[in-house]
Amino acid sequence: MSPQDDLPELNGLALEPDDLNGHTVEELSAYLDADRTPPDPSIDESPGCQLALQAMQRLRGLSAALAEADAEAEEKSARDEGWISRILGAIAVDARAGRRIPIAHPDPMADLGITEGAVRGIIRAAEDEIDGVIIGRCRFTGDVTVPDEPIGIVVDASVLWGTSLPTIADALRTAIRRRLAAHTDLNVQAVDVTIHDIHQLPAEEEPS
Amino acid sequence: MAGEHHRRPVETADDRIVAGRAADGDADAFRVLILRYGPLMRGYARRILNSSDEVDDVVQDAFITAWQQLPNLERPEAVRSWLMRIVAHKAIGRLRARRPQLDITEIEPPAPETASPQRITEQRSQLEELSAALGELPEAQRQCWVLREVAGYSYDDIAGELDIPLSTVRGLLARARKYLIVRMEAWR
Numbered sequence: 152m153s154p155q156d157d158l159p160e161l162n163g164l165a166l167e168p169d170d171l172n173g174h175t176v177e178e179l180s181a182y183l184d185a186d187r188t189p190p191d192p193s194i195d196e197s198p199g200c201q202l203a204l205q206a207m208q209r210l211r212g213l214s215a216a217l218a219e220a221d222a223e224a225e226e227k228s229a230r231d232e233g234w235i236s237r238i239l240g241a242i243a244v245d246a247r248a249g250r251r252i253p254i255a256h257p258d259p260m261a262d263l264g265i266t267e268g269a270v271r272g273i274i275r276a277a278e279d280e281i282d283g284v285i286i287g288r289c290r291f292t293g294d295v296t297v298p299d300e301p302i303g304i305v306v307d308a309s310v311l312w313g314t315s316l317p318t319i320a321d322a323l324r325t326a327i328r329r330r331l332a333a334h335t336d337l338n339v340q341a342v343d344v345t346i347h348d349i350h351q352l353p354a355e356e357e358p359s
Numbered sequence: 360m361a362g363e364h365h366r367r368p369v370e371t372a373d374d375r376i377v378a379g380r381a382a383d384g385d386a387d388a389f390r391v392l393i394l395r396y397g398p399l400m401r402g403y404a405r406r407i408l409n410s411s412d413e414v415d416d417v418v419q420d421a422f423i424t425a426w427q428q429l430p431n432l433e434r435p436e437a438v439r440s441w442l443m444r445i446v447a448h449k450a451i452g453r454l455r456a457r458r459p460q461l462d463i464t465e466i467e468p469p470a471p472e473t474a475s476p477q478r479i480t481e482q483r484s485q486l487e488e489l490s491a492a493l494g495e496l497p498e499a500q501r502q503c504w505v506l507r508e509v510a511g512y513s514y515d516d517i518a519g520e521l522d523i524p525l526s527t528v529r530g531l532l533a534r535a536r537k538y539l540i541v542r543m544e545a546w547r
Binding site: 166177203207210211213214216218220221223224226229230239241243244246248249272275285288289307309347350351 | 380427490
């Protein structure tokens with residue numbers, strides 16, 4: 152006797168090809184994965200298949216709920232400061248320093264420079280000047296390691312809901328240019344700001 | 360625009376901004392990613408490992424790899440599924456270290472228990488029941504199922520991750536689904 156033989160009668164649900172108009176569970180899963188397209192009458196018009204599909208759908212909904220419940224159950228452990236500190240302690244922040252960008256000095260013997268990572272930090276800090284802006288990834292075009300090379304800056308930004316996008320983008324461009332002029336010798340030709348997300352302030356009562 | 364500013368903490372930004380900053384070396388943004396996806400990754404690792412052992416280590420390891428690889432992430436807005444893949448890979452690697460050969464010929468679990476009155480009176484929630492049912496699956500079936508249904512892997516990706524033929528993945532998934540459907544329907 153195969154294990155399937157002693158299964159209970161499940162409101163007519165049975166999962167052998169004889170019960171599924173010749174189809175297999177595997178085929179029905181694939182059909183469900185494909186959002187039941189293209190329509191297959193031999194499945195759609197078979198009561199056995201419909202029962203099985205409904206059961207699969209229920210299982211799917213339950214699976215999604217289980218993943219959520221699993222995550223919820225982990226909230227406490229995942230917020231454990233000890234655990235987070237171990238991760239943050241193990242990552243090498245220095246590894247992001249990137250290329251060395253030269254800075255000119257009147258004394259030809261002097262060898263000054265700033266890292267790419269530090270320049271990105273300077274660019275990100277420009278957000279402090281403008282209400283409701285968060286800067287994301289920042290990229291350079293052109294070779295920053297060559298003095299006087301024309302350089303482009305491309306930044307991602309997110310702004311607060313309700314602010315004027317052109318005004319914010321202009322202000323951000325100006326702030327980034329000014330900061331780079333003050334701290335680097337980069338020959339900045341263009342600052343492109345891509346605003347792609349409009350975020351909302353967090354609810355006040357939410358603990359951070 | 361000096362003076363009073365709205366608070367605009369990085370944790371209010373979307374994944375593209377947060378992962379983009381982390382890729383650029385902002386450890387605070389990386390911390391936001393840990394808080395945002397740590398619970399999901401831990402729950403997922405626990406399902407794959409089918410135990411509490413090593414969840415801390417596996418997910419920690421996944422985050423360290425993520426930090427190293429973030430600059431290569433083309434689409435920071437897709438960081439969630441990218442992190443899920445890293446943690447799946449780490450968890451499966453850990454299982455493989457325990458037992459190098461994934462046994463795809465494991466004996467089937469016994470037929471699911473029927474919905475006896477005693478069982479119904481236990482009043483376990485459906486989620487607990489599914490959780491228990493998953494734990495009963497042979498390891499290869501469980502791994503395929505979790506990769507497919509929780510992480511959204513394609514059949515091809517599962518075959519690659521587990522290093523087994525595509526036809527085997529299909530068969531394992533079909534058996535896992537059959538078992539779980541019957542088990543869950545019996546309980547209804």
